[in-house]
Amino acid sequence: MILITGATGLVGSHLLRRLVLGGQKVRATYRNSIPVSDITHLVEWVQADILDVMALEDAMQHIEQVYHCAAVVSFSPDQKKQLQHVNIEGTANVVNAALNAGVKKMVFMSSVAALGRIREDVAIDETMNWTPETSNSEYGKSKYLAEMEVWRGIGEGLNAVIVNPVIILGAGDWSSGSTAIFKSAYDEFPWYTEGISGFVDVEDVVTAMMELMQSTISAQRFIISGANVPYRSVFNLIAKAFGKKIPSRKVSPLMAAIVWRVEAVKSWFTRKKPLLTRETAKTAQAKVNFDNTRLLQTLPTFAYTPLEVSIDRICAELKVKYQLP
Template identity: 65%
Template sequence: MQDFNSAAATKESGSILVTGATGLVGSHLIANLVNQGKKVKALYRSQIPDIQHAAQIQWVKGDILDIQSLEDALAGVSQVYHCAAMVSFNPAHKHILYKTNVEGTANVVNACIDAGIEKLLFVSSVAALGRIREGAPITEQMHWTADTSNSEYGKTKYLAEMEVWRGAGEGLNIVIVNPTIILGCSDWNKGSAAIFKNVYNEFPWYTEGTTGFVDVADVVDAMVALMHSNISSERFIVSADNITYRQLFNLAATAFGKKQPHKKVSPLMAKLVWRVEAIKAMVTGSNPLLTKETSATAQAKVEFNNSKLLQYLPAFTYRSIPETVQRICNEFKQKYQLT
């Protein structure tokens, strides 16, 4: 175990490459690095995105599924943050999930080995740990199994981790983070940010399921600290606290000045809804609002043990969830000019 306060920083002679730069984690990471005066490179597919600090980033046209573009992007790079991934629980997206999350990560690992990268930090997920485990806290010692993971997404993140560990076996310096549900201001039509949109629109339903939540700023701070440390070949759960979905919804409703959800979703009701949504998706080709996987996850009572990261980085502290939710709601109000 390394003490972060005494760990020597890795060399910073080259640039830093960030994949998935436009996502929730990637965009906040880039802002953090640019504010520190770091030289940052990022991949883009067709058009340079209009995000904060875009003008201060060296954009390289490419894709993690394009090996040649990856090799070009790694020229002059010493550190890589691999944040790019597809998050979907729609059965129709199974093929692209495997292509992006598994094959794409294998490409990144291989390119890093060939380029002699000093360190690769991979953003995985607690889904790779097999997060449907009630009765015992989930730790980094746990791994995906068919019995404890309810999603193809979780399986792809587990297989992606196996590619990263393969890289470690071939001499690549790596570290992995496994965040719980990440809270942050971004496009609230996508991912976890949609929670805030639903609360603002006074969606009446809630579940009593429990899971871990964490501020995107904490995820980024942990990533940067781990990158700059001598910690290697370790994985870390990144989670501020375990609370119910209802508690989170209520915090957001209060921050927005909206009515709190007041109708409980029973397990039977959830099963009926995801089946109806599956049929609707088949007929219309749209994404289902609820799937079998997300239904089970929302009902599960799961706790994550975050002690390992705090042992390795004793100077690190988490932001409180109430403070995080209040700040994010204020950011959404400004972003979407909400009243």
């Protein structure tokens, strides 16, 4: 029996589908309501918040493998406490429950934000960690400290692997998260930056996690990154796949600095989340490269999907999901 936390998120939902359709017995946690899909009836759903120790202990019974994907992803300053509670305390609870239940192996989905992703002078690899100088977000700090809980569990006998994906591309909820990139391109958002980052297909993330779970590998972390690409190039590919205009107006660092400050003031008055924060403004301007060689050397048969192929497929899936022309 396999347990997935965060099974309603982008990675968790794709992982759930792959496992279930592959004939695996899967138990998945949910917080408020069970998602409705064509595979809902094939899943054992249990209501369990990772901050609820008792519910988590119950969910972990008779489980051999755990994919811990539940997390809060936010770059909004007002969500600092929630990031700490869910990402750090929640992960500690999952680790403790897995140890108590005698789980055979856990794969923890972290983030490259835990590596300190604002490093423009050197490629980021798995030897690096978050520091105040190399990270600009509370999210990155929370994922780094969550990893520390996993390493603690490993020290106490838990067989576990950590994965650090870059920006994940997939047909999720395009009103939030990384899938919002696709909605922006579809809406013909005219602005672009000259920043560079790593991008990866959600299906590749799922494949890597499943292969690492089935391997004998333990007590290691792996960057999952298909390619280091300019944000502008990604927006252009998405716009072309949707048949939309490509971005044509460059955002300068000065302009970004002004906009995030204006958004901060607007957010204070409206009590709505800002469209741009200091963290996201800085990240969008940074030119960052990620070294993906460790995973490729560890899993010789694994290969990343070309970015163009991923974007064409995801845009087609989003057209169906949102009934787009």
